[in-house]
Amino acid sequence: MLDLRFVRAHPEVVAEALRKRGSEISLEPFLELDRKWREKLAAADQLKNRRNVVSEEIGRRKKAGEEAEELVREMREVSARIKELDEEIRDLEEQIQMALLQIPNIPHESVPVGRDSSDNVEVRRWGEPRKFDFPPRPHWEIGEALDIIDFERGAKVAGARFSFYKGAGARLERALINFMLDLHVKHGYVEVFPPFIVNADSMVGTGQLPKFAEDMFKLEGRSYYLIPTAEVPVTNLYREEIIPAARLPIYHCAYSACFRAEAGAAGRETRGLIRQHQFNKVELVKFTRPETSYEELEKLTADAERVLQLLGLPYRVVCLCTGDLGFAAAKTYDLEVWLPSYGEYKEISSCSNFEDYQARRANIRFKEPGGRPRFVHTLNGSGLAVGRTVAAILENYQQEDGSVVIPEVLVPYMGGQERIEPVK
RNA sequence: GGAGAGAUGGCCGAGUGGAUGAAGGCGCUCGACUCGAAAUCGAGUAGGCAGCCAAAAGCUGCCUCGUGGGUUCGAAUCCCACUCUCUCCGCCA
Numbered sequence: 001m002l003d004l005r006f007v008r009a010h011p012e013v014v015a016e017a018l019r020k021r022g023s024e025i026s027l028e029p030f031l032e033l034d035r036k037w038r039e040k041l042a043a044a045d046q047l048k049n050r051r052n053v054v055s056e057e058i059g060r061r062k063k064a065g066e067e068a069e070e071l072v073r074e075m076r077e078v079s080a081r082i083k084e085l086d087e088e089i090r091d092l093e094e095q096i097q098m099a100l101l102q103i104p105n106i107p108h109e110s111v112p113v114g115r116d117s118s119d120n121v122e123v124r125r126w127g128e129p130r131k132f133d134f135p136p137r138p139h140w141e142i143g144e145a146l147d148i149i150d151f152e153r154g155a156k157v158a159g160a161r162f163s164f165y166k167g168a169g170a171r172l173e174r175a176l177i178n179f180m181l182d183l184h185v186k187h188g189y190v191e192v193f194p195p196f197i198v199n200a201d202s203m204v205g206t207g208q209l210p211k212f213a214e215d216m217f218k219l220e221g222r223s224y225y226l227i228p229t230a231e232v233p234v235t236n237l238y239r240e241e242i243i244p245a246a247r248l249p250i251y252h253c254a255y256s257a258c259f260r261a262e263a264g265a266a267g268r269e270t271r272g273l274i275r276q277h278q279f280n281k282v283e284l285v286k287f288t289r290p291e292t293s294y295e296e297l298e299k300l301t302a303d304a305e306r307v308l309q310l311l312g313l314p315y316r317v318v319c320l321c322t323g324d325l326g327f328a329a330a331k332t333y334d335l336e337v338w339l340p341s342y343g344e345y346k347e348i349s350s351c352s353n354f355e356d357y358q359a360r361r362a363n364i365r366f367k368e369p370g371g372r373p374r375f376v377h378t379l380n381g382s383g384l385a386v387g388r389t390v391a392a393i394l395e396n397y398q399q400e401d402g403s404v405v406i407p408e409v410l411v412p413y414m415g416g417q418e419r420i421e422p423v424k
Numbered sequence: 425g426g427a428g429a430g431a432u433g434g435c436c437g438a439g440u441g442g443a444u445g446a447a448g449g450c451g452c453u454c455g456a457c458u459c460g461a462a463a464u465c466g467a468g469u470a471g472g473c474a475g476c477c478a479a480a481a482g483c484u485g486c487c488u489c490g491u492g493g494g495u496u497c498g499a500a501u502c503c504c505a506c507u508c509u510c511u512c513c514g515c516c517a
Contacts, residue, residue, distance in 0.1 A: 038474065038475090041473075041474055041475095041486085042474065042475070042485090042486095044486080045473095045474070045475090045485055045486045045487090046485080046486090048485085048486060048487085049485060049486070051497075051498080052485095052486090052498085054497070054498090055442075055497055055498040056442070056443075056498085057497095058442085058497055058498070059442035059443090059497090059498070060442085060443095062442085063442080068497080071497070072497045072498095073497085074497085075497035075498080076496095076497065078497085079496085079497070079498090242470095242471090369452080369453070373470095373471075
């Protein structure tokens with residue numbers, strides 16, 4: 001969330017940011033609430049001061065055996081009035097907090113202004129899409145033909161948008177997870193294995209709640225949620241903490257299953273591994289000083305790109321425009337991998353700098369010895385989404401005879417297997 | 425799931441209604457002493473909000489002893505609920 005004092009002092013800056021994002025939110029009611037809140041707060045504080053001073057006096061008199069009944073009577077009234085004011089203040093605070101949680105982050109100045117994904121700006125490309133001398137097949141056909149992915153039984157056992165991996169497919173999924181984690185540990189990230197279920201406070205901390213509740217799976221009768229990404233538990237690791245400055249920057253990588261309700265995605269990408277209710281992902285998360293977060297974003301993006309380079313998968317990097325930027329992000333690079341079946345580049349990673357937006361929500365701070373606590377900057381990025389990586393490998397490495405060649409770096413993780421052959 | 429115990433500052437720990445974010449100790453920071461260090465001595469050492477201020481610094485006030493509520497002129501201290509931790513039993517991968 002944004003700093004209340006910043007919104008109060010620079011409403012025009014916030015309004016401009018909202019406009020660039022294409023948001024309709026008006027700040028006026030919010031500013032009015034804030035004015036009322038400060039007024040009531042000043043009144044209540046004044047009365048509390050009076051109560052503190054007089055109560056002390058009452059104590060002194062009673063100890064001295066003097067009369068204090070008149071003061072006690074006055075304080076009874078003062079206390080009652082304070083209680084009323086406190087209730088009004090609490091009510092206003094709740095409304096302000098709710099309003100503040102609905103305001104998205106301010107885009108960084110380097111983010112291109114635009115309406116939607118068509119205005120995103122390509123930053124660079126890596127690799128050449130392969131020229132096929134036979135008609136390439138989509139990954140779901142390859143997966144079924146090789147008997148390594150089973151969508152039908154996934155639907156039977158769980159439902160639409162669920163699948164089974166089998167045999168070399170299951171091993172490929174596991175190989176990718178291990179390969180990515182090992183690579184990022186080499187990049188300096190400390191591996192974390194997080195809970196896949198978190199509480200509501202954590203979801204508020206990273207920005208999924210209160211606005212995007214319908215995108216998530218919630219456990220019935222409890223305020224527990226299945227995580228939509230490891231970003232949630234890993235960023236919330238340091239919620240409500242003050243980190244010694246010397247420990248920054250902190251780098252974590254984490255494997256997790258990810259669960260998404262995909263509300264509103266009905267009919268979109270219903271085939272294949274691209275949009276599932278459950279998928280695996282290796283996530284990168286950073287906690288940095290505010291001064292270095294944009295350098296760190298470039299490095300984090302490069303770390304995610306390295307996975308695609310080592311796998312030999314052609315990709316491009318795009319900078320999301322203001323209209324396409326996620327709610328909590330100040331700047332985002334998407335990595336898009338080449339998918340022959342789509343004939344285009346498809347998102348496989350999203351690397352974002354949230355600046356202090358999540359840190360303020362989650363109250364994650366750092367402190368220099370002798371200094372005041374300040375909010376850290378948080379960043380994260382997929383490194384990578386595993387299901388989409390499997391899809392990209394199957395499609396880009398498919399052979400005319402129906403087999404799929406295993407990228408060289410994965411062969412050791414596949415127990416030496418170099419190729420997945422069709423079953424007889 | 426059953427029974428019991430507990431939650432105080434960076435850490436340990438005192439504190440059962442009236443000066444006080446809170447004795448004492450440890451740790452840490454700065455200073456003195458020393459050629460230097462140790463020891464010793466001295467000073468300091470939580471966070472949040474509002475107001476004054478362009479801002480910072482500073483000053484004033486309010487709030488915070490797990491969380492929320494209650495009693496009271498006044499609560500770390502009394503009452504209630506919740507959360508979490510620990511011990512024993514049961515169950516379990």
